[in-house]
Amino acid sequence: MLIDIIAGARPNFMKIAPIIDAIKAKQQRGSALKFRLVHTGQHYDKNMSGNFFKQLGIPEPDVNLGAGGGSQAEQTAAIMTRYEKLLMESPSELCLVVGDVTSTMACSITAQKMHIPVGHVEAGIRSGDWTMPEEINRLVTDSITNYFFTTSETANSELYSSGVAREKIFFVGNTMIDTLLKQRPRFTKPAFWDEMKLQERGYIVMTLHRPSNVDEESNLKKLIDEIIAYTRDLPLIFPVHPRTARILNETGIQHKRLFLVEPLGYLEFNYLVERSKVVVTDSGGITEETTVMGIPCMTLRSSTERPETCTIGTNELLGIQPEAIGPAFEKLFSGNWKKGGIPEKWDGKAAQRIVDILDQISTS
Numbered sequence: 001m002l003i004d005i006i007a008g009a010r011p012n013f014m015k016i017a018p019i020i021d022a023i024k025a026k027q028q029r030g031s032a033l034k035f036r037l038v039h040t041g042q043h044y045d046k047n048m049s050g051n052f053f054k055q056l057g058i059p060e061p062d063v064n065l066g067a068g069g070g071s072q073a074e075q076t077a078a079i080m081t082r083y084e085k086l087l088m089e090s091p092s093e094l095c096l097v098v099g100d101v102t103s104t105m106a107c108s109i110t111a112q113k114m115h116i117p118v119g120h121v122e123a124g125i126r127s128g129d130w131t132m133p134e135e136i137n138r139l140v141t142d143s144i145t146n147y148f149f150t151t152s153e154t155a156n157s158e159l160y161s162s163g164v165a166r167e168k169i170f171f172v173g174n175t176m177i178d179t180l181l182k183q184r185p186r187f188t189k190p191a192f193w194d195e196m197k198l199q200e201r202g203y204i205v206m207t208l209h210r211p212s213n214v215d216e217e218s219n220l221k222k223l224i225d226e227i228i229a230y231t232r233d234l235p236l237i238f239p240v241h242p243r244t245a246r247i248l249n250e251t252g253i254q255h256k257r258l259f260l261v262e263p264l265g266y267l268e269f270n271y272l273v274e275r276s277k278v279v280v281t282d283s284g285g286i287t288e289e290t291t292v293m294g295i296p297c298m299t300l301r302s303s304t305e306r307p308e309t310c311t312i313g314t315n316e317l318l319g320i321q322p323e324a325i326g327p328a329f330e331k332l333f334s335g336n337w338k339k340g341g342i343p344e345k346w347d348g349k350a351a352q353r354i355v356d357i358l359d360q361i362s363t364s
Contacts, residue, residue, distance in 0.1 A: 008041070012099055017179050039065065067103075091116060097120055100134040123141075125152075132210075176289070179266075202234065239261050278295065279298070290309075291342065296332055298328050301319070
């Protein structure tokens with residue numbers, strides 16, 4: 001069976017790497033599984049894409065659709081038309097998509113219209129917030145998926161309640177954590193670590209990119225002002241997403257403890273996270289990584305599609321109001337932040353479980 005593995009944006013790369021490794025290991029044991037790595041080109045900046053392939057040992061894509069930038073609709077259209085052409089010329093037998101980015105939805109739709117079944121890794125996660133493009137991508141993808149690979153019992157319950165047959169749902173764990181556990185010994189000190197004289201637990205990591213936080217200049221300024229006000233004398237390390245960088249430049253936000261740095265590679269970023277005092281973010285994936293590494297995490301969002309990071313892990317939802325930041329830091333500095341635990345099956349073996357299931361499907 002030939003499987004198209006779809007990757008388009010930075011969050012995908014950590015999730016496909018262990019799946020590719022598991023397929024290769026399965027092939028060495030005589031499996032007839034084959035894969036074709038399709039990079040849609042949704043993220044085309046080197047720091048957002050190319051470096052991740054090298055660091056995570058992902059092979060060069062078999063196909064790069066080169067979709068590039070543009071609006072949501074423009075990207076979706078470019079991916080769909082280019083993937084359709086690929087499937088017309090050389091069809092696969094399964095389209096395996098991961099996560100919730102534009103590429104996930106676009107390739108799922110295209111494959112189904114070409115009568116190619118779809119497997120969705122990270123199926124069933126929901127935030128309930130339809131203002132997030134990712135939520136629409138999840139809903140659409142899961143509505144046309146054939147095989148659902150889930151990260152939690154919460155996701156399983158979501159799929160059961162929406163009418164998905166239980167035999168189509170496979171609780172496998174989290175492939176992003178597979179990558180984290182494999183790469184943890186290789187985490188690499190960022191170039192600026194010594195220059196800034198950073199000390200373990202002596203700084204804070206920030207990442208902000210969601211429109212609700214960064215598109216309104218005055219709101220972004222209030223958030224950062226509150227963070228600065230309540231973080232004592234700790235440096236604030238802010239790897240800046242390209243869209244956020246543009247807005248920050250326009251607002252002129254500056255402070256002697258606020259250090260804006262370029263987007264980091266996977267190994268450098270997680271080195272920074274693992275040794276931080278706390279992470280302040282609006283990313284979903286980072287909350288999973290901090291949970292496994294036991295690092296306190298404050299999420300500047302009103303909802304999360306990964307509730308297990310709050311109920312089990314080290315994450316807390318603060319909402320998007322700046323007034324919530326002060327009490328959260330008071331709780332942190334008083335030593336009352338929860339220790340957290342690791343969710344079921346976040347054990348580094350999710351990809352192996354997925355590939356075992358795909359191998360069974362291919363021979364059934």
